[in-house]
Every structure is written in C-alpha cells, then in structure tokens.
Amino acid sequence: MSTTTMDSGANDSQLMNYLVRMIVPMRREFGRSVDVQQFMHDFAYAREVIDQALGSQDARLREYANYVQQRYHGARVADSPPPAARAPMSSEAVEPKATPASGTAADEAELRARMLKKYTSGLR
Known part of the structure; x- marks a missing residue:
C-alpha cells in the first residue's frame, strides 16, 4: 500500500467530517437535507450544495463549504490549513508522520508490516 493511498483515505475521512458538519446548518438556514453519499458521487449535486452553502x-x-470546495474534486491536500475550529483539543502538538521520499521496497515493506500488525496482535 502506498503512502498516497493512506493519505487520500485520511483526507477523504476529513472531507466526510466537514460534509457531516454542514448537514444541520444547511437544514436550518435553507431547509435542505444534504445527502452525503449523493454528494460524494454526483458532481452536479455537490456543486449545487457548495454554491448554496457559500451564500x-x-x-x-461558509468556512466548511470553502474547505470542501478546495478538496472535493481537485488536489486532496490544499495549500491552506484547515479552519481554526479543527485545532487539536489537547495541549500536545500533533507531529505529522514522516513519509518516505522515495518508494523503495524497504519503505513499502515497513508500511505493509505496520498495516498488517493490527491484524496479528490483540485478541482473536
């Protein structure tokens, strides 16, 4: 599994998090029910929801809609950091994990071993 696959999964969950946060404000202000599954698979529907939320x-x-718009159908990692509302709750700083610069076999094997470890440890 490559690091880009793992990163896109994390970014997809972050995108879903923001979409879920948009549901209640959209219902309150516009009376619109946002279907997250349709949003993820129907570009026209997503564009319509984002445009309405930006207004x-x-x-x-508006902040959530801007975040989703930047990451929806383009690069999943935008230049701007997420809004201040997503700051870590603890006082500890979250350190990003170092990603290998090259896709060597040793790096791939290490990542695969880490991924499979959760299946080999713990209760069965």
Whole structure:
C-alpha cells in the first residue's frame, strides 16, 4: 500500500467530517437535507450544495463549504490549513508522520508490516 493511498483515505475521512458538519446548518438556514453519499458521487449535486452553502449567512457554514470546495474534486491536500475550529483539543502538538521520499521496497515493506500488525496482535 502506498503512502498516497493512506493519505487520500485520511483526507477523504476529513472531507466526510466537514460534509457531516454542514448537514444541520444547511437544514436550518435553507431547509435542505444534504445527502452525503449523493454528494460524494454526483458532481452536479455537490456543486449545487457548495454554491448554496457559500451564500450562507452563517460564517461557519461558509468556512466548511470553502474547505470542501478546495478538496472535493481537485488536489486532496490544499495549500491552506484547515479552519481554526479543527485545532487539536489537547495541549500536545500533533507531529505529522514522516513519509518516505522515495518508494523503495524497504519503505513499502515497513508500511505493509505496520498495516498488517493490527491484524496479528490483540485478541482473536
């Protein structure tokens, strides 16, 4: 498994997190029910929801829509950091894991071993 596959999975879950956060404000302000599954698979529907959310009076909803817009159908890692609302809850700084610069076999084997370890340890 390559690091880009793992990174896109994490970014997809972050994108889903923001979509779920948009559901209640969209219902309150516009009376619209947001279908997350349809949003992820229907570009026209997603564009419509994002455009409506960007026109919101709620600053948080506009911020969420901007975040989703930047990451939805383009590069999954945007230049700007996520909004301040997503700052870590603990006082400890979260250190990003170092990713290998090259796709060598040793790096691939290490990543695979780490991934498979969760299946070989623990209760069965």
